[in-house]
Amino acid sequence: MGQHTVTSFDEDLNAIDRLVHDMGDLAADMVVASTRSLVETDAVLAQRVISDDAIMDARQRELDDRAITLIAKRQPVAQDLRAVVGAIRMAADLERIGDLAKNISKRVSAVGEGSAPRSLSHSIDAMAQSVVAQVHEVIAAYEGRDSEKLKLLRAADENIDIQYTRVFRELLTYMMEDPRNITTCTHLLFCAKNLERIGDHVTNIAEDAYYVMTGMQLPLYRPKADETSVAD
Amino acid sequence: MHMPTDKIVPQSDLYSRESTTARTPDENPLPVRVKARDVSVFYGQKQALFDVSIDVPEKSVTAFIGPSGCGKSTFLRCLNRMNDTIEGCRVSGLIALDGSDIYDPSLDPVELRARVGMVFQKPNPFPKSIYENVAYGPRIHGLARSRSDMDAIVESSLQKAGLWSEVKDRLHEAGTGLSGGQQQRLCIARAIAVSPEVILMDEPCSALDPIATARIEELIDELRQNYTIVIVTHSMQQAARVSQRTAFFHLGNLVEEGPTDLIFTSPVEKRTQDYITGRYG
Amino acid sequence: MAHSFTPPSEQALDGSAERLKRIRAGLGKRHARERRFRALGIAAIAAALGFVAILFSMILYQGLPAFTQANLEVDVHFDPAIVKVAARPVRDAQQSSAEYQRALLDWERKVTMVNWNRVLEQSIKAAAPDFEIDTKSALSIVETSERFRLRDMFVADPGLLGQTVKVKMLASANADNWLKGNIDRSLPDTQQQLSPSARMLSDRFMEDGQMRFAFAWHIFTNSDSRSAPASAGLAGAFIGSLYMMLVVIVLAVPIGVMSAVYLEEFAPKNKFTDFIEVNINNLAAVPSIVFGLLGAAVFINYFRLPLSAPLVGGLVLTLMTLPTIIIATRSALRAVPPSLRQAALGIGASKTQTVFHHVLPVTYPGILTATIIGVAQALGETAPLLLIGMNAFVAQIPGSPLEPSSALPVQIYLWQGNENRNFFEARTSAAIIVLLGLMLMLNAIAIFLRARLERRK
Numbered sequence: 001m002g003q004h005t006v007t008s009f010d011e012d013l014n015a016i017d018r019l020v021h022d023m024g025d026l027a028a029d030m031v032v033a034s035t036r037s038l039v040e041t042d043a044v045l046a047q048r049v050i051s052d053d054a055i056m057d058a059r060q061r062e063l064d065d066r067a068i069t070l071i072a073k074r075q076p077v078a079q080d081l082r083a084v085v086g087a088i089r090m091a092a093d094l095e096r097i098g099d100l101a102k103n104i105s106k107r108v109s110a111v112g113e114g115s116a117p118r119s120l121s122h123s124i125d126a127m128a129q130s131v132v133a134q135v136h137e138v139i140a141a142y143e144g145r146d147s148e149k150l151k152l153l154r155a156a157d158e159n160i161d162i163q164y165t166r167v168f169r170e171l172l173t174y175m176m177e178d179p180r181n182i183t184t185c186t187h188l189l190f191c192a193k194n195l196e197r198i199g200d201h202v203t204n205i206a207e208d209a210y211y212v213m214t215g216m217q218l219p220l221y222r223p224k225a226d227e228t229s230v231a232d
Numbered sequence: 233m234h235m236p237t238d239k240i241v242p243q244s245d246l247y248s249r250e251s252t253t254a255r256t257p258d259e260n261p262l263p264v265r266v267k268a269r270d271v272s273v274f275y276g277q278k279q280a281l282f283d284v285s286i287d288v289p290e291k292s293v294t295a296f297i298g299p300s301g302c303g304k305s306t307f308l309r310c311l312n313r314m315n316d317t318i319e320g321c322r323v324s325g326l327i328a329l330d331g332s333d334i335y336d337p338s339l340d341p342v343e344l345r346a347r348v349g350m351v352f353q354k355p356n357p358f359p360k361s362i363y364e365n366v367a368y369g370p371r372i373h374g375l376a377r378s379r380s381d382m383d384a385i386v387e388s389s390l391q392k393a394g395l396w397s398e399v400k401d402r403l404h405e406a407g408t409g410l411s412g413g414q415q416q417r418l419c420i421a422r423a424i425a426v427s428p429e430v431i432l433m434d435e436p437c438s439a440l441d442p443i444a445t446a447r448i449e450e451l452i453d454e455l456r457q458n459y460t461i462v463i464v465t466h467s468m469q470q471a472a473r474v475s476q477r478t479a480f481f482h483l484g485n486l487v488e489e490g491p492t493d494l495i496f497t498s499p500v501e502k503r504t505q506d507y508i509t510g511r512y513g
Numbered sequence: 514m515a516h517s518f519t520p521p522s523e524q525a526l527d528g529s530a531e532r533l534k535r536i537r538a539g540l541g542k543r544h545a546r547e548r549r550f551r552a553l554g555i556a557a558i559a560a561a562l563g564f565v566a567i568l569f570s571m572i573l574y575q576g577l578p579a580f581t582q583a584n585l586e587v588d589v590h591f592d593p594a595i596v597k598v599a600a601r602p603v604r605d606a607q608q609s610s611a612e613y614q615r616a617l618l619d620w621e622r623k624v625t626m627v628n629w630n631r632v633l634e635q636s637i638k639a640a641a642p643d644f645e646i647d648t649k650s651a652l653s654i655v656e657t658s659e660r661f662r663l664r665d666m667f668v669a670d671p672g673l674l675g676q677t678v679k680v681k682m683l684a685s686a687n688a689d690n691w692l693k694g695n696i697d698r699s700l701p702d703t704q705q706q707l708s709p710s711a712r713m714l715s716d717r718f719m720e721d722g723q724m725r726f727a728f729a730w731h732i733f734t735n736s737d738s739r740s741a742p743a744s745a746g747l748a749g750a751f752i753g754s755l756y757m758m759l760v761v762i763v764l765a766v767p768i769g770v771m772s773a774v775y776l777e778e779f780a781p782k783n784k785f786t787d788f789i790e791v792n793i794n795n796l797a798a799v800p801s802i803v804f805g806l807l808g809a810a811v812f813i814n815y816f817r818l819p820l821s822a823p824l825v826g827g828l829v830l831t832l833m834t835l836p837t838i839i840i841a842t843r844s845a846l847r848a849v850p851p852s853l854r855q856a857a858l859g860i861g862a863s864k865t866q867t868v869f870h871h872v873l874p875v876t877y878p879g880i881l882t883a884t885i886i887g888v889a890q891a892l893g894e895t896a897p898l899l900l901i902g903m904n905a906f907v908a909q910i911p912g913s914p915l916e917p918s919s920a921l922p923v924q925i926y927l928w929q930g931n932e933n934r935n936f937f938e939a940r941t942s943a944a945i946i947v948l949l950g951l952m953l954m955l956n957a958i959a960i961f962l963r964a965r966l967e968r969r970k
Binding site (some may be wrong): 002003004005006017075076077078079080081082214215216 | 353468469472496497498503506508509510511
């Protein structure tokens, strides 16, 4: 894509784009750190995630300010308009991802107190790996302007939903086996739900990024495999 | 007058034609008022417009955008044969108003211009009174049977142009004494006084301040109920605001045309995208 | 060069100070140049104004005295001993109209035969009874045309016979010159126009107050005269000029404007119209005397129009004025903004309607100015008129453009060459003043009309 005749327009757009990247990197870090702190019950790491969320919020506010100023000043159209509006929406999703990661980290202490069986967090760990991979990939795809990959990413969310269903059932089984696990398992269940939500936000980001790049909306229909809401 | 079938079957052959123009049809196409096919314009040896084909739907605003010298004004001036007045200008191809060729030798350009009105870039009222400015067109075309007829035409034209309340007490003062925006609305009143079917506007707001511009845009939006409007504008924002369809011209070619909403969010052609986002050149 | 290195910021600072210094240094020179140019401009205008002032004051100085002339007021006694005529015939019932006219003419002829000079001589001598003067000298004081005036007075009122009335008589050109001091009084008698006794009598009348200077209205009412130079006036030439002006306006304006409109708005642009345009421009540069030759050849020799007639003069001047009006009108039309034409065409006006309803009215002030300038130019033209016989001596005021006449500039030319230089030098200047006054009036009208037309827009 060529340069704008007005170079400061490009600078403004680039600044917003950089902020999206930064927030993406930060969100990915937070998700990685929060799952590690959960799996390894690392309270220090968990604390770092909680404090990172403040940075995330500040970034989002900065991005909103810049985006609104740019719209007021430049009245962007077409791809520029899509880029700005897309950035606002992606930033909102990334901020939510940050919140969810913080929420997971907050539960680390609670999970740690109960003597949770190591095996309990194994399936969550696997699910977390998938979510982290999704987060990394959506950021990479956005940076690389790879719209095909974004389409695939959205499809890949199905796997996370399946994994979530599996974790849900597994935790349910543990709780039935031993009622002492209920507290821990409920916390873990919330963590799993948070991870699943992160996956949904990644899907949103992928859809936004796709629209920013191509100007077309992805079809509304998308395979949904989260059966927990309807199951039982 | 015969009623050609292609007025009722809208945009019939446009999308099946082989052309370099990227076209997106409307979801609910309106009947076509003006139909242009393979229109080329030459100024002497120089070709200014290359095989432009487009349909102008009725009772809507079609905007022509593009950088200076892209041929959009040239094309606009073909639609009421204003180019006839330029020495050495030659037009080829077909332009039909309601299905009849406007370049047919049997058609008098004077009659055509009574049916296709025009508003110009610079407000250009006649150096006469406000009343005379509006009454001139109906008078030369013999549209008013009596003095009261003429008064009625003048009043309703000024009403439609949203100028009546401002000038009704000074109809016999000079039209050139009005402000720029009022002058332009007077020119619009003058154009609609002869009840044209199509109104061509050549950058009607380029000499006006933002408030006056907003009033003209509001007026254009109202006039859309009764007239077919084609507007050339340098302001992309204006095209986006007032038009239903937008056509992008570049170097004498019609690059892209489609619904305005689409052109300004996700244009098909890269050249359109570059132009409207300010990456041109 | 490492030792000469200075940090860029300081360098820039030095640079800007240096730049400012250079700009300031140049500034003085630039202002001086501007002042010089302005001074030159003012000097040029002052010089031009000075020349105009010199010209005007010279003309006024020379010409103004001509507007007053010496008049001698004496008692005229219609002495029956000299005026020996029967009573004026009265028409009786049996007489036919022709018979009565014949009788009347016969009577008038007899009145003319009366020795009116003798009446004049007696009147003058009676005004200075103690002064010894011969007949010729006495009569040389008043203008020769005065005896005809006495005759005309008597014809108009035969009851004057035997009466004595006060009559104001025009002094002769020579007496006028003598009294105004235009003639060196120390010159010997042989070089004087008047005899010594006539000169003394004039001076005495002046002292007595019988001879007085009065405004010379007859300059405006009389035609040229050679036998009675003091009574010579401009009326004939003035009317002749007026007729010519009329002919020029009536012919040159419509033809010129129409040609300009056609050439500018309707004519196709091709070799032929280019040729016409070049020729019109050339025509504007043709010396006016050539137009005179053309007029003599075409209008007089071929069309057999009368010689010396203002109509022919007007035709010749029309030819001369046409290019001026065409060129000025075309440039006025070209100056009309295209937006006005587009406005009219865009609403469906035809080409002709566009031009006549909208374009032409805008150019009226320009056309008007061109017309007045053209007419003023024509009014001051002499050379072509000489060739069509308008320098002929014409003693009566022309009643129609077909009657022989003179013209103001030609009159000036004729008076300038008159042998009675002493007297006619002032007359010439007076005529120039009248001509200039006419021009100024025309210009004033042009400015007034232009302002009115422009205000109407």
